[in-house]
Amino acid sequence: MLPFTVRAKYYPKPKTASSNSSRIVHEKASSASQAEEEPVLEPKFNLGQYEYIEGRNYLQAGNPASQLMPCDDEEVERLELTHVLFKLLFGKSHFAPIEEQLRKGIQVLETGAGPGWWIHEKATEYPNSHFTGVEVMLYPTNPPNNTHYRIVDITKGLPFPDNYFDYVVQRDSMYHYTREDWDTVLSEIIRVTKPNGYIELLENSGVLNDIGPNMSVWMMRWTVSLQTRKINPRLGNQLSQLLMTTEKVKDLESSHRSLPIGWLGKLGDTALECYERLFDSVKPRLCEDWSMSTAKYDKLAKAASKECRDFKSWTNVFYVYCQKKTLQELEQENANSRTVLAQTSPLISTEPSATSP
Secondary structure, three states: OOOOOOOOOOEEOOOOHHHHHHHHHHOOOOOHHHHHHOEEOOOOOOHHHEEEEOOEEEEOOOOHHHHOOOOOHHHHHHHHHHHHHHHHHHOOOOOOOOHHHHHHOOEEEEEOOOOOHHHHHHHHHOOOOEEEEEEOOOOOOOOOOOEEEEEOOHHHOOOOOOOOEEEEEEEOOHHHOOHHHHHHHHHHHHHHEEEEEEEEEEEEOOOOEOOOHHHHHHHHHHHHHHHHOOOOOOOHHHHHHHHHHOOOEEEEEEEEEEEEOOOOHHHHHHHHHHHHHHHHHHHHHHHHHOOOOHHHHHHHHHHHHHHHHHHOOEEEEEEEEEEEOOHHHHHHHHHHHHHHHHHHOOOOOOOOOOOOO
């Protein structure tokens, strides 16, 4: 699966006989040297939808969170590496006990699918199941036949009926939603999941441990930039609480693993490369937020990267999966709640008191 470029690059016109003859006509408006150097632009999409900042493409959207991360080939590669990292860390790419159903064939949805690396792997592994991916901006090309992608902003609702998917997954989407967005996101995920269907979330903790002074500075600025955009920078260990608060899920299982950054072999090296690519992805935004030159930022990022090895930095990655309650279970819980409320409510006497006139 090869990514595509949102914005094509400029390149000079080839010097041919036909171009020389056309340039003679063009000299009436401009000089020949200017015509030779005039670049040709072949955009694949409407460029009015994107910003081009410091060599990176960003989607123009009303939601500040949607404009934080770039959408270009470099970001596609970063997300692929992140997918590989999670598989190295956990030894698998899904956690819910749904192997048998996947083999037989079920409906699977991934929200925030991005380039579709997870869907591509699972669709190839389980050809009898059908996989749907939704994302504000789509990356994948030549996906497997049992996949389908749609451009969807989940914060405005999912275009699917209630109780439609057997398995709904969302991975590494912390930087794409504001705190308020998460209420809508989880509500929509639960809505489209079938009763007894599985919901699975995976996120980084957003906290780095045992870090040096330069990484501390970078993390401070990154955290403030996230908070300015109303993004929760420490969402990972709150996933279970967010799901349980909805009161619509059951049998919740959660866990985490610690991830070395820059040490402990291939896993740590891959993690460090992921962070170095993250440094590059958010550079235009952080430089803009903190009025910092790119040269100063690059120096800070390089020092922070070295410190990860020297200080043996690490972080945690959390996952949680659960099942959606059935309608009968929800009705029974409501009935039980009403019974308990009636038993604990104080009895109100209808007889007049002795002091009543």
